[in-house]
Amino acid sequence: MRDDANLVVVxxxxxxxxxxGSKYRNFVAQKWHTFDVVVLxxxxxxxxxxxxxxxxxxxxxxxxxxxxxxxxxxLLNKVDDPDDGEHSGKFPPVLILxxxxxxxxxxxxxxMNLDQFKKFDKDLIEMIGREExxxxxxxxxxxxxxxxxxxxxxxxxxxxxERLEATNFDKFLGALRYAIGNEQDQMxxxxxxxxxxxxxxxxxxxxxxxFTSIYEKAEILGMASARFCDIFWSNYEKFEQQTLAEFKCPxxxxxxxxxxxxxxxxxxxxxKADLQEDQEKALARMRKLVRYPLLYIFEHxxxxxxxxxxxxxxDMSPPNWEDLIPYDWKMLCSSFLLMSYTKTFCxxxxxxKALVENYANTIVVVTSYCGLDLxxxxxQGPARDPCKVLNLDSDRVFPYKTKDQTSEQWPxxxxxxxxxxxxxxxxxxxxxxxxxxxLMYCEFLESQE
Numbered sequence: 137m138r139d140d141a142n143l144v145v146v147x148x149x150x151x152x153x154x155x156x157g158s159k160y161r162n163f164v165a166q167k168w169h170t171f172d173v174v175v176l177x178x179x180x181x182x183x184x185x186x187x188x189x190x191x192x193x194x195x196x197x198x199x200x201x202x203x204x205x206x207x208x209x210x211l212l213n214k215v216d217d218p219d220d221g222e223h224s225g226k227f228p229p230v231l232i233l234x235x236x237x238x239x240x241x242x243x244x245x246x247x248m249n250l251d252q253f254k255k256f257d258k259d260l261i262e263m264i265g266r267e268e269x270x271x272x273x274x275x276x277x278x279x280x281x282x283x284x285x286x287x288x289x290x291x292x293x294x295x296x297x298e299r300l301e302a303t304n305f306d307k308f309l310g311a312l313r314y315a316i317g318n319e320q321d322q323m324x325x326x327x328x329x330x331x332x333x334x335x336x337x338x339x340x341x342x343x344x345x346x347f348t349s350i351y352e353k354a355e356i357l358g359m360a361s362a363r364f365c366d367i368f369w370s371n372y373e374k375f376e377q378q379t380l381a382e383f384k385c386p387x388x389x390x391x392x393x394x395x396x397x398x399x400x401x402x403x404x405x406x407x408k409a410d411l412q413e414d415q416e417k418a419l420a421r422m423r424k425l426v427r428y429p430l431l432y433i434f435e436h437x438x439x440x441x442x443x444x445x446x447x448x449x450x451d452m453s454p455p456n457w458e459d460l461i462p463y464d465w466k467m468l469c470s471s472f473l474l475m476s477y478t479k480t481f482c483x484x485x486x487x488x489k490a491l492v493e494n495y496a497n498t499i500v501v502v503t504s505y506c507g508l509d510l511x512x513x514x515x516q517g518p519a520r521d522p523c524k525v526l527n528l529d530s531d532r533v534f535p536y537k538t539k540d541q542t543s544e545q546w547p548x549x550x551x552x553x554x555x556x557x558x559x560x561x562x563x564x565x566x567x568x569x570x571x572x573x574x575l576m577y578c579e580f581l582e583s584q585e
Contacts, residue, residue: 138322140356146171161195168203169332172325173315175308177211177236204332207315211236211308230311232304238264239305245290253287261286326353337367339374341394344401351405361409368402369417376421380428385456386468386558389429390567396425396576407584422580423484426573430472430488432457437465437499455558462499464558469496471560471570480578 137143146167148160176196178189196208212233241264245253265286266274277285289295300306316322330353337346347368351361379395382388403418436457455464469492475481476489561569 137316138319138356141322141326143316164195165199165203168199169336170329171204171206172329173207173209173312175209175211175312177213179213209308209311209315232307232311234304234308236303236305239300239303242290242296242300242303243305245287246296248287250283250287253290254283323357326356329353330357330359334364334367337371339371339378341398343368343371343375344398344405347402348405351409355409362411362414365406365411365414369414372398372402372421383428386432386460386464386570387455387568389570390572392425392428392573393567393576396422396573399425400576400580403580404584419581422577426485426577427488429468429570429573430492433465433468433472433492434495436460437462437468437495460558465499466496467558467560468570469493469499472574474564474571475574475578478578480581481574484577484581485574 148164174196176192178192200206200208208230210231212231213236237260241260245256248256261283265282268289269277269282269285274282289299317325330350333346333350333353337343337350347364350364354361354364375398376395379391382391399418399422403415403422406412406415406418437460472492473489476485482489559568563569564571564575566572
């Protein structure tokens with residue numbers, strides 16, 4: 137293999153299994169264009185005339201014809217006595233009769249000393265031993281003699297080579313080596329991979345990871361990375377438009393984090409490639425995402441009226457903008473400002489900080505509360521959940537003791553529970569938190585210093 141290339145093996149089990157099989161088939165179909173070689177393993181004992189095996193071969197054929205034609209190696213497995221006289225060495229496809237179990241045993245055991253070998257799978261040693269020594273002589277040997285007899289076979293180079301050749305594993309390696317090719321062939325494969333990756337680049341989640349793969353291939357081929365940045369930005373514009381369109385209500389702010397993640401990955405690649413202009417552009421778009429939710433605060437938040445009066449708090453479905461009460465808007469402003477203690481935040485969003493603080497001060501709040509009798513509450517044990525008592529979600533209720541212990545409205549044995557129409561996540565690391573985007577930006581910027 138080339139020093140600047142890796143051989144990645146993706147082992148995909150059970151595409152014919154009931155239930156999970158469809159999930160694996162969909163994965164293979166979606167990723168087929170990214171494969172360079174396909175090794176299809178078929179149970180040789182069942183043959184290829186069963187309905188299951190025929191469907192699998194048809195599945196492979198359809199992908200070869202409709203998606204991308206690539207080298208195909210078919211391993212007819214579980215053939216205890218492979219006969220290599222019938223298969224063709226022509227490419228593709230190559231049909232090889234093999235016994236993967238025997239190949240695994242000989243290759244693995246050959247790397248072990250006798251003490252290590254004695255810890256090997258006993259059932260496998262029993263089966264191989266009967267084949268190597270003979271079932272009648274095998275019965276006369278004690279345990280140590282059995283291990284020594286089999287280990288001797290796998291330790292002697294001539295016998296090991298002969299046994300491995302009998303499994304046809306060497307022919308599989310030869311076919312795989314042929315498919316991978318020499319360094320020049322691998323360079324052509326990488327070029328083909330680049331062409332396929334560009335063709336399938338699309339405005340969806342994982343866009344930046346797709347671009348990273350394109351960048352790495354272009355670097356190997358000695359191609360300028362800058363030419364591919366325009367392709368990324370063209371796709372990102374569509375992805376961002378889709379993302380912003382999904383930001384329809386206060387609780388959907390988490391969708392913006394997806395676009396932020398794409399920009400973070402791209403910006404890191406742009407920095408590595410020393411693409412200063414694209415790096416600055418990515419940072420500017422990240423700041424735009426942080427600011428974007430503020431437009432809804434400035435547009436929808438009330439300034440003076442108390443919209444909390446008469447709100448039905450029993451309806452805990454995700455609220456729309458018009459459903460929020462002033463206390464919710466206050467919390468959104470406070471959530472955005474949670475990162476304002478950092479130098480990075482103030483340096484990037486100092487103007488927004490001042491605007492949000494001033495705007496929050498114009499929102500007059502007459503808070504709605506739920507009262508809870510503490511004597512009744514603790515009579516059934518201190519472990520009871522106040523949210524269950526109030527029949528409210530935990531991220532909508534914040535308990536605290538009354539400041540005025542002499543209040544007639546709220547006796548000393550009560551607590552106040554301000555209730556929000558909008559769920560408030562507990563931490564900034566939650567993408568639903570309105571301060572999460574600022575956290576993502578600040579952490580990324582600080583990691584780049």
